[in-house]
Amino acid sequence: MRFEFPIIVLVVLALAVRPSDAEVRLDRLFPSGAQRDSTLEVEFTGEFPEWPVSVWVSRPGVEFSPLSEAGDSRRLLSQVSADAELGIYWVRVFNASGASALRPFIVGNAKETIEQEPNNSLSDSQRDPYEATKNKSIVFNGRLAKSGDVDMFSIQAEAGDYLVADVDARDPLGSDVDIVMQLVSPDGFVVAHNDDQQSLDPRITFRVPKTGRWHVRLFGFPATPNSTIRFAGSDSYIYRLFVTTGPTLNYSLPLAVQSEGETRLKLFGWNLTESDREHVILPRSGSSETVFAISDTSQPLRIPVVPRPVVVEPEAHDETIPVDLPVTITGRIETAGNRDCYEIQLRSKESMIARLESRELGFPLDGVLEIEDPQGKSLKRVDDTNSTRDVEVDFTATDDGIVRVCVEDLHGNGGDDFVYRLTLTPTTPSFKTTTSEHQVIVKAGASVEIPVQITRQHNHQDVIRLMADGLPAGIQVDEATSEADKDSAKEVKLNLTASEDAAPYSGPIRLVANDNKQRSYVAIPLSLASERQHEIWLTVTPPEKDPEKEPGNDAE
Known part of the structure; x- marks a missing residue:
């Protein structure tokens, strides 16, 4: 199946790109963002063997056109449409020999x-x-x-x-x-x-x-x-x-919205009027997040869209709050020494994952998660995970009954902005896939290998099949499999082959991983660890020339 890229803008600035002896490199853009509905000169810094270059942008709303050249820095005109979505756009430059890594460009209101x-x-x-x-x-x-x-x-x-x-x-x-x-x-x-x-x-x-x-x-x-x-x-x-x-926003309650139906947000920030304090969100179908701002004075809020019920901790409560799995909870440690507790009914041997996010969202809470029995006896306590100040706990019940999941600040602090997002889900086997490569370059008539790293979570044992979407004519990627009990458990190499008559090509493709329960795209490296992009760049170059077949070299 050929995969279509509905959110990609491809702006070709060189209508006839000749093969270059060197790939392009993009180090940064300056300025690194622009206001919606504006035009602005942007300096591209890197290495550009030829000019102008071609530019790819990860979604519609931003385009670049060339202006001039000045050493290693070249100027392009950014054009940001009036209806461009707020947030990060990923930009790469490319020529007939290869492409740069992705660099961020931010669209705002101010x-x-x-x-x-x-x-x-x-x-x-x-x-x-x-x-x-x-x-x-x-x-x-x-x-x-x-x-x-x-x-x-x-x-x-x-x-x-x-x-x-x-x-x-x-x-x-x-x-x-x-x-x-x-x-x-x-x-x-x-x-x-x-x-x-x-x-x-x-x-x-x-x-x-x-x-x-x-x-x-x-x-x-x-x-x-x-x-x-x-x-x-x-x-x-x-x-x-x-x-x-x-008026500008700091956060919303809740810190996530459910994928089905409307969610009414209570907004918090500075210099807000009463009319600024509520907002109703209806997520776009298939979206993983929603981004909005209340005015051109406000920084936009990015709020994840989740496929589970969303709950907000009640104000001014002292009792433990009962919840059902799965759920995403938004709460706040409002006063020093306070802790919030939630009750979940688990069966014997049933497992759940509790994930607490706050510091990585820009809030001051140094979170602690504690799992307790109904009498308050600690069963598990964690305050840091993977060198971050946010926490993830995997817990398995030993008996039928209620357990409590409690949230507090490590240092006993609290305040209006000590906000957190707590996600409780049943433990299910899952996997993540990444590649260390942002691009693949192949000559017509040749093959290359694409390494894919696999992280299996929660005792994932199923066979994972890896393949490619969006391939141009003349390009084939052989399906590969990862098996939990073999050398392929943590890494596989996909073999990509270009036929001898494959035409020169520059464009994005996606690598797909599927275990018949979960289908996901392989993530590529970015400068921002919290972001995900999945379009790996494919460059097909002409075949090596055979000197014996060059004009004037015919055998006598």
Whole structure:
């Protein structure tokens, strides 16, 4: 079966691409995002053996067209449609010899501008260029370009406003920098400081006590610490700084929506009016998440769509809450020392998985999961899983009866933003598949192997069949199988063959894994671990030329 790619935009900028001696490489885009319904010059940095290049975007709404060239950095015009979905778009460049890895480009609602040097001090602090229009939100696209670099930006704020400043750098842009942010008052005093609110990226929220010009100061260190004690800088230290004094969202209750029917969300954030505090979601059929914003001043919320009931912890309760498997629960540890408990009825030998998410969602809860019997005796307690501060527990009941799943903060802290998502599901055998390759290059008349790594979970023993979708004419991928008790349990190699008459080709294909119960696509490597993309790039090049068959080389 040939797989169709309904969410792919393919923008061919070179109408006749000749074979190149080298593949392209895309290191980054700057600026790394744009406002919906806008056009913007974007600098592509990498290696481009020929220009213009062709550009592939992971979904409709964003297109790029070439403008000029300047050394290793080339400029293209981004065109973002008015109905483009908010969020991350994955971009790659390609030619007849191969393709780059995927790089992120973010579409938002707020107005955007680019950092202008010098802006290292209070007197040089860069202003919002749209300030005269009473604009309340702005995205500064910047770069800590050299060692010792400090960037400062200012925004006019009224007494009583909440000023929200949020940096995207390490996550989701993949910048190798740990940025520190400070908020500086109109008279030059540091009033707030943050460096790791969300992964390595900072966020500050501050109630402005007096009207005036408030300043955001950024500086950074290498994401991987070294002996450097100075502020670090590099062309690759790019970031997006969102600053607002308008209505903006922090989270919703619940933190997930069910795939069937409508879900009414209760919204939380800053500077919200009563009409901003509720929103009804009807997920698009087949979608894995929904993204929305309440206005052009708000950062969008990304909310997963799940195939199970969704429950919100009742407010002001002290009792244990009964739930049935499977379920996704949203709760909040509102006060210091508080813990939330949920009761589940299990049969003897029945297993369940409890997964707690909070810190990885950008919230401060350092979660602990504890499984207890009805009398409060601890049966299992976990506070970290796989070097993260979020938790997953696999539990098997020894007898019929009720068990309690309890959530608390490791340090006994609590607050309005100590929010969590707790998913409880029966333990069922499952698997995940990935490949270390983002592309496959093959000559006509030749074959290549594609390695696929397999992670079997919860005693998965079934045979997994691997194949390919979306292949062009002349390309064949032999089906491969992974068996739990053989060497193929953890890795298989798919053999891809191009016939001798296969035409040159550049485009995406997908690798599929199927055990007759679960069908999924093989994930490819990305700079952002929490994201998933499945389009591996296939390049078919002309066959090797046979010197004996070249004109003038006929045998006498």
